[in-house]
Amino acid sequence: MSFGAPQNNFEVDFNTLSTPGAGNALELDEFTEERPTRQLLKVTPGPGADEDYERLAAIFRPVFAQIATGAKDRDRNRILPFEQVGLLNRDRFGALRLPTAEGGHGARLSDVFRLLIELSEADSHIGQLWRAHIAFVEDVLRLQDEQLKAKWFARIAAGQIVGNAYTENGGNALGTLNTKASQVGGRWVVNGEKYYCTGTIFADWTTVAVAHPDRPGRQIAVVSTQHSGVKILDDWDGFGQGLTGTGTTEFHQVPVDSFMPEDPNDPEASIFQLVLMAVQAGIGRAALNDMRSSVQARTRSFTTGTGVPVHREPQVLQLVGEVSAEVFAADSVVIGAVLEVEAALADAHLNAEERFAVCELAANRAQTIVQPLVISATSKLFDGLGASSTRSSCNMDRHWRNARTIATHNPAIYKARIVGDYEINGVQPQRLSVTGELSAPTQNHAG
Numbered sequence: 394m395s396f397g398a399p400q401n402n403f404e405v406d407f408n409t410l411s412t413p414g415a416g417n418a419l420e421l422d423e424f425t426e427e428r429p430t431r432q433l434l435k436v437t438p439g440p441g442a443d444e445d446y447e448r449l450a451a452i453f454r455p456v457f458a459q460i461a462t463g464a465k466d467r468d469r470n471r472i473l474p475f476e477q478v479g480l481l482n483r484d485r486f487g488a489l490r491l492p493t494a495e496g497g498h499g500a501r502l503s504d505v506f507r508l509l510i511e512l513s514e515a516d517s518h519i520g521q522l523w524r525a526h527i528a529f530v531e532d533v534l535r536l537q538d539e540q541l542k543a544k545w546f547a548r549i550a551a552g553q554i555v556g557n558a559y560t561e562n563g564g565n566a567l568g569t570l571n572t573k574a575s576q577v578g579g580r581w582v583v584n585g586e587k588y589y590c591t592g593t594i595f596a597d598w599t600t601v602a603v604a605h606p607d608r609p610g611r612q613i614a615v616v617s618t619q620h621s622g623v624k625i626l627d628d629w630d631g632f633g634q635g636l637t638g639t640g641t642t643e644f645h646q647v648p649v650d651s652f653m654p655e656d657p658n659d660p661e662a663s664i665f666q667l668v669l670m671a672v673q674a675g676i677g678r679a680a681l682n683d684m685r686s687s688v689q690a691r692t693r694s695f696t697t698g699t700g701v702p703v704h705r706e707p708q709v710l711q712l713v714g715e716v717s718a719e720v721f722a723a724d725s726v727v728i729g730a731v732l733e734v735e736a737a738l739a740d741a742h743l744n745a746e747e748r749f750a751v752c753e754l755a756a757n758r759a760q761t762i763v764q765p766l767v768i769s770a771t772s773k774l775f776d777g778l779g780a781s782s783t784r785s786s787c788n789m790d791r792h793w794r795n796a797r798t799i800a801t802h803n804p805a806i807y808k809a810r811i812v813g814d815y816e817i818n819g820v821q822p823q824r825l826s827v828t829g830e831l832s833a834p835t836q837n838h839a840g
Contacts, residue, residue, distance in 0.1 A: 446504050449489070453508055456480050461515035468791045473627065473636050474519050478595045481512075482552045487523070490530050496550030502531070502738070506671050506731040510724065513675020514682070517795045518636035520672040522592040525557030528664040529600060532653060541651060548598075556593030556618065558642050559602040560828055561586070567829040574603040574614050574649060581649040583614050587642045593618060594625045594638030600653065601644065602827065611827050613653040622647040633791070633798030657824055658745035660734065663752035667731055669799050670756070670763045674727045676799075677720035677767040680792040684716055684774045687782065687789075709777045719770040723763045730759035746821070753822035754815060757808040764800040771796045 460477045467474060481487075489505050491497020500508075505527060513520030530549060536542040549555075558572075565571045572585025583601050593599045596618055605612040618625065622645040629639040691703040703709055733755040737748050771793040775782050782789050814820040 442503075442507060445499075445501070446507060449498060449500055449504055449508060450511070452484055452498075453481075453486065454511065456484060456486075457511055457515040460512070460519060464516040465788045465791065467516070467636060468518070468795075469785070469788045471635055473594070473638065474516065474522075475595065477516065477519055478522070478554075481519070482554070485550070485552050486512075487526050487530070487552065487554050488550050490527075490534060491546060491550055495546045497546075502735045503728065503731050506667065506727065509668065509671040510674045510678070510727065513672040514678040515675075517672050517676045517679070517799075518634055520675055521634055521669065521799070522595055522637045523554075524665060524668040525592050525600060526555045526596070527668055528661050529555040531664055532659070532661060536654070538654070544651070553597040554592070554595060555615070556590060556596030556599035556638075558587035558590045558593055558599045558644075560589040562588035562641070563830065565827070565829040567831055568827050569829060570602060570604040570611065570827055572601060572603050572644065574605050574612065574652075577646065581614070581652075583616055583644045583647045583649060585644050587644075589629075589639050590625070590642040591637050591639045593642050594627060594640070598650070599623075599642065605652075608655075610655065610657075612655055614649045615651050615653060616644065616647045616649055620647050631798050633794035633796070656745070658749040660738065660749055660752035662824060663734055663756035666756040666760055666803060667727065667734065669802055670723075670727045670730070670759045673763050673767045673796055673799055674720070674723045676792055676796045677723050677770045680767075680771045680774050681713075681716055681720045683789060683792070684713060684777060687778050688713060691778065703777075712773055712777045716770045716773050719766045719773075723766045723770075726759050726763050726766075730755040749824070750815075750821045753824075754812060757812050757822065760803075760805045761809045761812065764796070764805050767796045768793070768800060 459480060460474075466472070485496075485498070486508075488497040489500040489508070490502065491499070493499040509520055509523070509527070512523075533542060533545045533549070536545075561571055570585070572583065572587060574581050574583055576582075583603055585601075585603070587601065590599065598615055599618050601614045601616055602611050603614050616623065624643040624645070625638070626641040626643075627638060628641050629635060629637070631639070688704055688709060734752045737743060737751040737755075740748070743751065774789060774792060778789075781787075811822050815822065
């Protein structure tokens with residue numbers, strides 16, 4: 394049971410329950426009227442979860458509960474969650490995937506994503522800001538350079554966080570970068586400006602996509618965010634997910650700590666995308682929590698209703714059931730896709746190209762279906778509550794705003810086409826390393 398489910402200090406004995414009017418047995422209606430119902434069925438933890446997951450959940454659920462307190466007000470008042478990130482760092486959330494022998498928690502990839510869904514249920518902004526770090530840790534785990542791996546293992550185990558600075562805010566041609574690495578005095582430095590730098594404002598390090606004078610294509614330089622040449626701005630002004638630090642980062646003669654090996658078949662892109670889907674699933678859970686508690690507490694009704702309390706109103710109950718089903722489906726799809734990726738990463742029979750295709754297709758299928766489910770659920774939230782639920786003080790709209798904003802990342806409309814092209818024509822997903830401006834119309838590869 395996750396932290397968001399109501400809990401009470403009693404157990405339900407189903408042997409004492411019967412249909413109304415069954416003699417001396419406790420009647421179901423009487424039971425539910427006199428005592429709050431325990432939420433025995435919850436959208437957690439799904440296939441493959443076991444004692445190892447529950448061990449990890451026991452560490453972090455109390456932290457998630459602290460984070461959930463005040464999440465609504467932080468969203469409304471634009472309070473960046475530095476304190477809450479610190480709470481997670483205290484228990485080394487960022488070291489989940491590291492082996493226990495290296496100071497980590499020894500978690501599976503699927504464990505990380507289950508926890509990420511629960512964290513995003515508490516606060517979706519905080520779930521998203523770990524996006525780059527989670528993907529970076531997966532890259533570190535696959536490193537062949539043992540010295541570089543050991544360096545990052547030590548840093549991550551110590552609670553250090555890695556952010557993201559891949560995308561430029563215009564002016565660069567598709568497939569090229571204006572941010573460059575160059576040698577100054579025998580040392581590599583980075584100069585340029587990035588946008589959509591999710592998580593970097595909270596991070597110790599950030600990965601920077603750069604053009605390299607001696608290497609073709611995109612290269613990834615890792616730099617310290619503490620260097621005086623790094624300027625991080627909280628200038629993201631989207632109507633949702635406003636606390637993720639998704640703004641501008643400027644680099645002025647910033648020394649490169651290390652270059653990460655670039656592999657065109659690296660499954661990093663699928664990890665990035667599945668993190669967003671986990672955040673979406675968490676948003677759906679949070680919306681369902683708010684819907685449940687609001688319907689249970691509501692005393693006002695409508696003249697157009699059936700004359701029963703709202704928590705007994707058949708159409709409202711149907712609506713809540715639909716939202717619950719949508720949230721359950723989103724949760725299940727995300728976990729299913731992550732399990733597919735987890736299996737592909739461990740399958741020695743797949744070559745690098747095949748592994749990339751499996752991971753991309755899993756993420757693309759998930760994105761195609763999860764986003765409309767969550768957007769639907771966060772919109773239906775209002776239908777069962779009436780106009781009072783739209784008051785700014787309620788901040789119920791944050792769920793829809795946040796879900797809608799995430800849905801614009803790597804737009805889902807392209808994902809269904811990519812999957813369809815694979816299903817029909819056997820065309821494997823292609824990786825575009827750098828988003829940018831089109832200098833001229835490009836021809837569809839299918840003609």
